[in-house]
Amino acid sequence: MQNSWISRLLPAATNTRPTEWSRAAIGVSLGTLLCVWICSLFFGLPVAMHLIGPLGASAILLFAVSSGALAQPWSIVGGYLCATVVSLGVVHFFGRNLDSACLAVGLAMLIMCLLRCLHPPAGALALLVVLADPDSARLGWGMLAPVMLSAVCMLLAALVYNNLTRVRYPKKNAEPAPAIVAPHIPGEAGITAEDLQKAMEQMDAFIDVTPEDLEALVRASEHYARRRSVREVFAESA
Structure with missing residues (x-):
């Protein structure tokens, strides 16, 4: 019984080839760089860097496990939209603090499930929108613009790169x-x-x-x- 429990903690075997790892890694790097660069052109580097964590996580989903349900176009676009709107609403009523951030991520998950756009990196985004740096906080509801611009850029990068490297995306x-x-x-x-x-x-x-x-x-x-x-x-x- 104990051995069975311990075995569940061990890493599962991977079914992908090293060439696929390399293909995905290049896509993750290029996709994240492109999104942060474009976002910085319109909203400044501090705002773009504030979003780099969720974007990097989204990039891994969209380039490395692009066949997954959590990596499809509606997941990233809808997930980012839900997380941002919910978080800004929580900030409006409860301010920017740790309790508000935790409330925002929970509510964001519920709404993403209802709208069938669950995207794990959007949970990190919800926390970041509430606990924003000064440059991002000054945008207020305008924070929607850099978030959605970044989400669309990541989606377009995944569409182009995955299909050019013979990986069908999005899933039909x-x-x-x-x-x-x-x-x-x-x-x-x-x-x-x-x-x-x-x-x-x-x-x-x-x-x-x-x-x-x-x-x-x-x-x-x-x-x-x-x-x-x-x-x-x-x-x-x-």
């Missing part, structure tokens, strides 16, 4: 697919992407994967299972 929302798993019992229905979506909803947990990715995994698993079965048949007949 596929129509409900036909059965993808052959039924083992006569009359039993196969699994579809819609079935996977309903199963994910019943798990009652945050899962950063789309039904389309799960469908692709099932298809690939079926393919390798068929190949293995063919090899076993030939091995038995040899």
